[in-house]
Amino acid sequence: MKSFFRLVLLLGIAMLATSGLVSAQTTPAAFCGDLNAADCSLIQDSQAAMTDLESSSFTLDMNMDISGIPEMPNGLAFSLTGSGLTTTDKSLLAGFSDLDPTKFATDPAAIFDVITDALPAIGADLQFSLTLPQELLKEMGGALPETLKLSLKMVDGVLYVNAEELATYIPQMKGAAGWLGIDLAEAVSLVMKQPGFAESLKEMQGMNTGSMNPELMQAFSDPEAIASFMSIERVGDSQVDGKDVAVFEMTLDYAGLMKMPAMQDMMKQQFEASGTKMSDAEMEQMLAMMQTIGENITLTVHQQIDPETKYLLQTSMNMSMDMSAIMAAAGGSSGAAPKMNFDMTIGQGDFNSVEEITVPDGAFMLPLNGMSQST
Numbered sequence: 216m217k218s219f220f221r222l223v224l225l226l227g228i229a230m231l232a233t234s235g236l237v238s239a240q241t242t243p244a245a246f247c248g249d250l251n252a253a254d255c256s257l258i259q260d261s262q263a264a265m266t267d268l269e270s271s272s273f274t275l276d277m278n279m280d281i282s283g284i285p286e287m288p289n290g291l292a293f294s295l296t297g298s299g300l301t302t303t304d305k306s307l308l309a310g311f312s313d314l315d316p317t318k319f320a321t322d323p324a325a326i327f328d329v330i331t332d333a334l335p336a337i338g339a340d341l342q343f344s345l346t347l348p349q350e351l352l353k354e355m356g357g358a359l360p361e362t363l364k365l366s367l368k369m370v371d372g373v374l375y376v377n378a379e380e381l382a383t384y385i386p387q388m389k390g391a392a393g394w395l396g397i398d399l400a401e402a403v404s405l406v407m408k409q410p411g412f413a414e415s416l417k418e419m420q421g422m423n424t425g426s427m428n429p430e431l432m433q434a435f436s437d438p439e440a441i442a443s444f445m446s447i448e449r450v451g452d453s454q455v456d457g458k459d460v461a462v463f464e465m466t467l468d469y470a471g472l473m474k475m476p477a478m479q480d481m482m483k484q485q486f487e488a489s490g491t492k493m494s495d496a497e498m499e500q501m502l503a504m505m506q507t508i509g510e511n512i513t514l515t516v517h518q519q520i521d522p523e524t525k526y527l528l529q530t531s532m533n534m535s536m537d538m539s540a541i542m543a544a545a546g547g548s549s550g551a552a553p554k555m556n557f558d559m560t561i562g563q564g565d566f567n568s569v570e571e572i573t574v575p576d577g578a579f580m581l582p583l584n585g586m587s588q589s590t
Contacts, residue, residue, distance in 0.1 A: 248447040264525040270302040270569035277559040294346040302338035334372035338572040394575035444471035455528040460519040470509030
């Protein structure tokens, strides 16, 4: 049993190690695979157009279904919807164009400096609604409503939250109304002054060592390397809100990703940096398990691009995961196992035409350091 839990722990660390791939580049090159020149040019132009955006609106529709859960014959179904507006002040972000992410490996505190400097450049007006499964609500004895709502605003580095909505599912906020504001830069500063934070930074430094390795980052920016675990093709045309769009389908081969020598080297470095001691046999077992996970994951992304404006009007993603082979590989039961299906669709519009996002009327600033003020 002890070895089984250790294996599960190592598996969790391995999954965290792979997340470094996503942030390995600040401006990743558009991947074209075997697309013809015209389609590749459209992909590249679209990425440039979306990168240069200063404002846009969005809609979000996300659903997750989990079946095969013991004692839950109906499974679990979660639904998240959202909409909002976002703005970016490019002039305030100009200094980040030459940012070297490898610096974070040796100086994790620099991450928080970047966050603090970037906060005033981001504006947002967001609304979300999360619907919880009935089975979960019954288990919690009615402690939560079926639908949780959350409205947020981001203005000049201050995050505002609709307190009345929070009060419907947070007992400590019962009776609260209006909007509450938190100065995020001040919050980050206070967190960094907390006892033990310096020690946490040292742990982050170790965990970042592998994922921020320059050689590994270069490997994952190589089109040939990417082609070993990702494919892209144009699958025809469609329409979004009455506009003709070109549809591109991208498929991720997670097992292929885990077979890459560069990826395996990154994982090994991540384990070593975390202080996890593993024998060669344990490492081989872990790598084999990660490949088993990949063989039971299907991940497909569709992008719908307006050929005229080059803007990305809609992105949809589907991921399915069968846990049976994974549980068997970890020494668990070979019988029924959970299966997960995840769908997400994001629509975008109002490109570069969003009006200025303003502070909510009557918002109250929460005093974070013994001082209070109102906005």
